[in-house]
Amino acid sequence: MLYEIKLHILSPVHIGCNECYTPTEFVIDVDKSIMIHFDLWQFIKTLNDKEWKEFENISEKDTVACLVQLYRFYSKVKEKVKGRIISIPKELAERYREVKQLNDEKEILKKFNEFEIPRTFFNPYTQTPIIPGSSLKGSLRTGYLDKTLAESPDKENLIKNADPRNPEQLEAKILEGQMSTDPFRLLKISDLEPEGQVKTKVIYQINVNKLKDNIRSTLSIPIEVIPEGSIFKGTVKLDSLIENSDIKKPFDFKSLLTKVHAHYAEIFNREVDLRKNKGFRRPLIEQFKNELKIKYFLIRIGKHSGAEAVTIESVRKIKIRTAKGSIWDKTPTTIWLASQNKKPANLSQAIPFGWVMLEVVNADTL
Amino acid sequence: MKLKEIKAIKGKIIIKTGLHIGSGNMEMQIGGTDNPVIKHPFTQEPYIPGSSLKGKIRSLLEYYYGIVQEAAKSEDFKNSGGLATPKMLKNADGEIKNHIKNILKVFGAGAGETDENLIIEIGPTRVSFSDCRLNEDFKKQAEQNHWSYIEVKSENRINRITGTAKDPRFIERVPAGTVFDFEVYFKVLDDEDEKLFEDYLLKGLKLLELDSLGGSGSRGYGKIEFQFDDEALKNKFNSLKLWG
Numbered sequence: 001m002l003y004e005i006k007l008h009i010l011s012p013v014h015i016g017c018n019e020c021y022t023p024t025e026f027v028i029d030v031d032k033s034i035m036i037h038f039d040l041w042q043f044i045k046t047l048n049d050k051e052w053k054e055f056e057n058i059s060e061k062d063t064v065a066c067l068v069q070l071y072r073f074y075s076k077v078k079e080k081v082k083g084r085i086i087s088i089p090k091e092l093a094e095r096y097r098e099v100k101q102l103n104d105e106k107e108i109l110k111k112f113n114e115f116e117i118p119r120t121f122f123n124p125y126t127q128t129p130i131i132p133g134s135s136l137k138g139s140l141r142t143g144y145l146d147k148t149l150a151e152s153p154d155k156e157n158l159i160k161n162a163d164p165r166n167p168e169q170l171e172a173k174i175l176e177g178q179m180s181t182d183p184f185r186l187l188k189i190s191d192l193e194p195e196g197q198v199k200t201k202v203i204y205q206i207n208v209n210k211l212k213d214n215i216r217s218t219l220s221i222p223i224e225v226i227p228e229g230s231i232f233k234g235t236v237k238l239d240s241l242i243e244n245s246d247i248k249k250p251f252d253f254k255s256l257l258t259k260v261h262a263h264y265a266e267i268f269n270r271e272v273d274l275r276k277n278k279g280f281r282r283p284l285i286e287q288f289k290n291e292l293k294i295k296y297f298l299i300r301i302g303k304h305s306g307a308e309a310v311t312i313e314s315v316r317k318i319k320i321r322t323a324k325g326s327i328w329d330k331t332p333t334t335i336w337l338a339s340q341n342k343k344p345a346n347l348s349q350a351i352p353f354g355w356v357m358l359e360v361v362n363a364d365t366l
Numbered sequence: 367m368k369l370k371e372i373k374a375i376k377g378k379i380i381i382k383t384g385l386h387i388g389s390g391n392m393e394m395q396i397g398g399t400d401n402p403v404i405k406h407p408f409t410q411e412p413y414i415p416g417s418s419l420k421g422k423i424r425s426l427l428e429y430y431y432g433i434v435q436e437a438a439k440s441e442d443f444k445n446s447g448g449l450a451t452p453k454m455l456k457n458a459d460g461e462i463k464n465h466i467k468n469i470l471k472v473f474g475a476g477a478g479e480t481d482e483n484l485i486i487e488i489g490p491t492r493v494s495f496s497d498c499r500l501n502e503d504f505k506k507q508a509e510q511n512h513w514s515y516i517e518v519k520s521e522n523r524i525n526r527i528t529g530t531a532k533d534p535r536f537i538e539r540v541p542a543g544t545v546f547d548f549e550v551y552f553k554v555l556d557d558e559d560e561k562l563f564e565d566y567l568l569k570g571l572k573l574l575e576l577d578s579l580g581g582s583g584s585r586g587y588g589k590i591e592f593q594f595d596d597e598a599l600k601n602k603f604n605s606l607k608l609w610g
Contacts, residue, residue: 002576018520018536041512124517125508125543133383133586134521142526164527171526188578191383191542191586235589237576239429244438307529315527 001240003253004361007131007192007232007301010283011355012203012225012338014303015121015135021224023067023115027074027081028088028096035202037127038083046080064105067112071100084127088202089340092222117202120224120302123193129200131232131301133189136358139301139309141184143260144251146312149174155314162315170315176248183250186241192234200224203338205304206350210274210333220342223303228283228351254366257358261297267308268298271335271352280337280347283355295363304336304353367489371554373563375571375599378501379414379546382589384517384539387418387580401537403516406499412515412540414548414579416495422579423570424450424473430573430608431465451476452484471559472566489555493567496549504545517541539587548592564606572606 026037047055058069074081092114099111122129149158152174162170172178179185206220226232241250268283275282288296300309307318308331317328337350344350360366389404403412428434428449436458437449450469458466467488474491475484500508500515508515516538522531552563571592578588594600 123543124541125513137585138524145526162527167525167527185584188584189586190589242435242438310524311529312526317528
C-alpha cells in the first residue's frame, strides 16, 4: 500500500549532516540580520581587476588575521554577492560586526568559532533542506517500540532483562524479529522534499534547566533550522506480508501511527506542563485538532528531540552529569530550546525543537 | 521462433531521492567513506549498472505475480535465493507456472541451465539493460555549477534505552536531481512477446518507480522516475494500471 504523507513543521527542526557553513561562502548583512550563502565560483566571476587583486592578496596570506580581512572584503563588495538568504538572530549579526573589528589573533579564533554554524540536511544541487526518510523512520520506530512494550503481556520480564549495552536485543524481543524478520523492513519511507519554498533560518540553541531558573548561556550555539510553518512531502510504502513469512509481528500503518502518536503526545503534554513554569512557547496544533489520530499524527524528529522522545519510557536510563560525576536517571534535567536571543531575559520567544505533525494525505485508505 | 523486431526504450532516469548503489571498498582511501557508490573506473562518475535495474525489476515482478508468495509455501524454495527459476517452473502449475515461464523468457534462466527442452521452449533472454551513464545536458549543468555528483550522508543509530547515538557511518549517495540516460532493448521473437513487453517489462519499470533502486530503500534512498523519449511509449506507460 502506498501512502502520500506531509510533514507540517510545528517547531524548528535540525537534521544533522556533519556540515557547517564555511566562512568563505557567506557574508552577513548586519543591518538586515541576514546571511547570504553564495557560490564562491560564481562570486569570483563578478569581481573586477582591482577587487580580484585584493581577494588574491588575502587568500595568499597564512595568518589568522586574513579571516577577518576576508570578512571585511566580503562586506565591502556585498552588493555583488548573490545567493541564498538565511535570516539570522540580530545578536549574531552584531557579533559579525564585532569580529570585523578584531586584530588580536587569539580573539579572532575564539570569536570565529561562533560562525561555525551547523547546517541542516540539504540537497547539494539546490541547497534546499531535505528531511531524510531515515530520520522519520527512526522516530516512528521509537514510538512504536515504546507503546508495543507497554502493551506486551511479557512486559515485566522484558523490562527486567533490558540491557543498556545491548538495546538491539530488547528491540528484537519487542518486535519478535531482527534484521530479515524485523517488521520495519516492510516499511519504506522516502526522503521528504519541501512543498513550495522553504527558507531555513539560524537561531540559537539554548540549554535550560527544568528545575532551576537560570539559562546555561555557555551552551548557546547558533544552528540552522527548518522553521515552523514549513511543509515537506514524501511517500510511505508498506509492503504486504507474505503468507508463511518469518516476520512474526507485522503492523498496519494506522496502528503504527496510533502508537507513535500516543508516545509523542505524552511527551508533548509533559512539555505543556513544564511550559507553565518556564514560560516558553508551545507549538500550535489547534488547526489539526479535529482530525487528530485520524489524518494527523504527532511526532518529533531531529536534533534536540530530547532523551525522552528517542527512548522507551519503561527502560529509559539517561546519563546525567553532576558536579560529583554522573548518575543515571529516568528524565533529563535540562531542555534545549530554539531562541532568537543568546541569553534571553525570559523564555517567552523560545520554543522546543523538532515537533512535527505527520499528515496522511490519503487518510481514507488507512 | 524468429527475431521479428528489437524494441528500444530510451530516455532518462531522474533521481528523486539520494541513490546508493554500493561498489564495495576495493582500497582504503584517506578521507574516503566506508560506503562508496559505484563509479566508472576512468571518469570516477557514478553510473547505474544495468544489472541493478534488471535484478530489482525482476524481483518486483516476482512479488507482483505472486511467485514469491508461492515460493514461501515451500521450505525448499523459501531459502533458495532466485525464485522464478527452472526448478520452480517444474514444480509449479496453473497461472503461476505461466508467470514463471514468462519471467524466464524476459529475464533469462541463467547460464547454467542444461535442460535442452526448456532452453528451446524459453528461447533467448528477451530483455537487455544497458548501464546508465550521466546525461550529457545534466553534466554540463553540473560542471557550470561546480556540483559534485556525490553527497555524503552521515547516519547513526540511537540506543533506545540511554538515548545516545551509536554506530556512526558515512554513506555516499548520488544526490536527488541527478539525471542518467537509460536504454533497454527487447527482442520480439514471436507474437506473444508483444504482450510480454507490456506485462513484464513496462509493468516492471512502473513497479520500480513505486519502490526504490539500490540500497537503503526502506529509509528514504533510491526513488526514481523514468522519462521516455518516445511520446507514444510515455502515454502507454502513464496509462498502465498495476492494480484494479
